[in-house]
Amino acid sequence: MKHLTRLSDFTVEEIMEILERANRYASGETIPQLEGKVVANLFFEPSTRTQYSFMMAEQKLGLKTMDFTAETSSVQKGETLYDTVKTFEAIGVDGVVIRHPQNNYFEELIPNLNIPIFNGGDGSGNHPTQSLLDLLTIYQEYGKFEGLKIAIVGDIAHSRVAHTNIEVMNRLGMEVHLVAPEQFQEEGYAWENLDDVLEEMDIIMLLRVQHERHHGGMQLTKEEYHEQYGLTVEREKRMKEGAIIMHPAPFNRGVEIADDVVECKRSRIFKQMSNGVFIRMAVLVGSLGYVD
Amino acid sequence: MKHLTRLSDFTVEEIMEILERANRYASGETIPQLEGKVVANLFFEPSTRTQYSFMMAEQKLGLKTMDFTAETSSVQKGETLYDTVKTFEAIGVDGVVIRHPQNNYFEELIPNLNIPIFNGGDGSGNHPTQSLLDLLTIYQEYGKFEGLKIAIVGDIAHSRVAHTNIEVMNRLGMEVHLVAPEQFQEEGYAWENLDDVLEEMDIIMLLRVQHERHHGGMQLTKEEYHEQYGLTVEREKRMKEGAIIMHPAPFNRGVEIADDVVECKRSRIFKQMSNGVFIRMAVLVGSLGYVD
Amino acid sequence: MKHLTRLSDFTVEEIMEILERANRYASGETIPQLEGKVVANLFFEPSTRTQYSFMMAEQKLGLKTMDFTAETSSVQKGETLYDTVKTFEAIGVDGVVIRHPQNNYFEELIPNLNIPIFNGGDGSGNHPTQSLLDLLTIYQEYGKFEGLKIAIVGDIAHSRVAHTNIEVMNRLGMEVHLVAPEQFQEEGYAWENLDDVLEEMDIIMLLRVQHERHHGGMQLTKEEYHEQYGLTVEREKRMKEGAIIMHPAPFNRGVEIADDVVECKRSRIFKQMSNGVFIRMAVLVGSLGYVD
Structure with a gap:
């Protein structure tokens, strides 16, 4: 067993x-x-x-x-x-x-x-099956893990997906970059700026802002979050050729991802499902x- | 598809x-x-x-x-x-x-x-499948639609069943009569009196008083509704020979239909189900x- | 049918x-x-x-x-x-x-x-299927009912299991003893003391304290109940050789049954399930x- x-x-x-x-x-x-x-x-x-x-x-x-x-x-x-x-x-x-x-x-x-x-x-x-389906989606796209660059963006502190992914992606030889508002950062990791890494990444993996877990409220408005950490239409255009977008869903349209980006050509969100x-x-x- | x-x-x-x-x-x-x-x-x-x-x-x-x-x-x-x-x-x-x-x-x-x-x-x-099951029940009874007389009685304004039925029954050549308390009437339809049409109808179709949608309360008491718009034991006796009773259910016994009428010989309510x-x-x- | x-x-x-x-x-x-x-x-x-x-x-x-x-x-x-x-x-x-x-x-x-x-x-x-599964558990253990001694212990007044069991066990020739705090006793039955009967019983059947039904509160604290009516570790040791413990579950560990007794050798609780x-x-x- x-x-x-x-x-x-x-x-x-x-x-x-x-x-x-x-x-x-x-x-x-x-x-x-x-x-x-x-x-x-x-x-x-x-x-x-x-x-x-x-x-x-x-x-x-x-x-x-x-x-x-x-x-x-x-x-x-x-x-x-x-x-x-x-x-x-x-x-x-x-x-x-x-x-x-x-x-x-x-x-x-x-x-x-x-x-x-x-x-x-x-x-x-x-959240092991979520990580496995993320890995399968990447594997179907690139046929390998070694050397792939991924940015995980968002509420990493509260995300079981992020924790599981960081560990296993490192083991598989991927280069994992982390981006989060200060409120969602944790000790023990290095934090980067979305716009600094965006154009180098093979994969942008967005996390959901878990409004229901932030009883004290988010320090940023939805609009501020979208502007600073969201995958806007403008940012999607700057992504590397062939790079893909992932999100475990449910997603907040207009917060971590622009409405029009959810079903764009790069998006693998429904494929992940x-x-x-x-x-x-x-x-x-x-x-x-x-x-x- | x-x-x-x-x-x-x-x-x-x-x-x-x-x-x-x-x-x-x-x-x-x-x-x-x-x-x-x-x-x-x-x-x-x-x-x-x-x-x-x-x-x-x-x-x-x-x-x-x-x-x-x-x-x-x-x-x-x-x-x-x-x-x-x-x-x-x-x-x-x-x-x-x-x-x-x-x-x-x-x-x-x-x-x-x-x-x-x-x-x-x-x-x-x-509510298309409800209308279709109503039509099937009528078709099994009469083998046709053309010329059949139906009275739809009750809360027509809030009823998706009524709206769908009126449209399709007219197209099928049925003669549709509408009866409702003033509170439940809508513009664009002709309204009649239950006792005026009762004895001519092949089908009496009752609608549920949707207490949960009337936050302001019903203008009639349950007893008044039953007396004026309900299919009472007395009214059932005055119906045409062979005429049938329908109701999409759930029904309010003693409001739109008398308790004893629910399972009477004319009732097709459970057959509809x-x-x-x-x-x-x-x-x-x-x-x-x-x-x- | x-x-x-x-x-x-x-x-x-x-x-x-x-x-x-x-x-x-x-x-x-x-x-x-x-x-x-x-x-x-x-x-x-x-x-x-x-x-x-x-x-x-x-x-x-x-x-x-x-x-x-x-x-x-x-x-x-x-x-x-x-x-x-x-x-x-x-x-x-x-x-x-x-x-x-x-x-x-x-x-x-x-x-x-x-x-x-x-x-x-x-x-x-x-609760007929609960009684039947209790009987099956006893039957698998002893191959008979006649003459077996059972003590039913706990909230008998509120228990459908107890009522059904008392009737059928008497009919099957079992000797049924009843133990309950005064609050949970009913007229028409003889009530005994747990420690008086414990060592003679072939079966101790515990009932759940139904906290959700006692809106006025239980007259005993959980600790007092456990001490006076619970199957403690000490009482389990004093039970007759081969005697078994039953409980319809869900059980309150530390109230009607000690935590360590739930899965002890005498317990048939999961077998009942x-x-x-x-x-x-x-x-x-x-x-x-x-x-x-």
């Missing part, structure tokens, strides 16, 4: 194996049918892409699914995550997809659990299937 | 084709299996009949489904309808059923969307299947 | 037939496939175990399912339970699983309903299948 909780636990070889498998599904390879297996989707935070693309991946693999809603469950009676997950194990599910606001929620589960966890995002920590299904299929097959 | 957004876009021939196909399913014709296709159900307003009969139709057709809940999605993070629907397209669904409170929500979607929309109701505008499944099957097959 | 609403309507022979069938599924007997049938799950109260183990049972039997959520349905427009259930019948479901806060909610449904009801719990009244799926399969097959 193989959990997917943190991408940092996976070697480069294991990561490449998942990417290659996902890429074969994207290229039309016959999808294995994991008949008779059941996966429960436990989402304790709102999500569209992660939740529904896991569901789509499960459907495509012929898995049966149970979608857990905290609002109508015994979580309302105070039941803990541990006891909830053990309940799903007891009633016979073969794996659980979990998104939960607590960082590293899975650490207390793993010692006593006999079914794999597929981490759909924990707090501000990990399509790749998310192939990645989740590859991950599910890797743990539940007969492949590995 | 064929959207079903407004019944007014369909010719009488196209409408009859859907009705005939639905009627064959109702009569026991083998149901085609649309294997491998996936439909997403996006309901942004509460619904029982429309939502669950679409789901039942999808099940009967062997479709896989994803039921979207706005409450647990990125709509909570401000994601727009357009971006939500494009996401479902990107992750690979073959069609979307949408109910949304905004009139003509589909107009902004259609130009950029490559999968069909099945409109489950928009604001106070259209059964027909709703056949209509939705016919519509889904028409767009996603190999029939047309 | 056979409803499962109250276990008191079933003879001992009928109960044993369900238990034997469930036990065969638990032992690996091939599970019948009820293809083409559709069950609707209508939960009007939060639940994890009952809801998801019904869903798992339905999946294992190859049934198609529709999961009804009151929050996004016409119940929001005032639709009654009766009209909601009749709607599901009209759209063609073959059976309904219902959990509802009203005692004996099913009595008004049965006279006019042509599909079976599977009661997932009504108010503080019945697994058995819940087999029981629900047996019940569904009994009504919808070709077995009986």
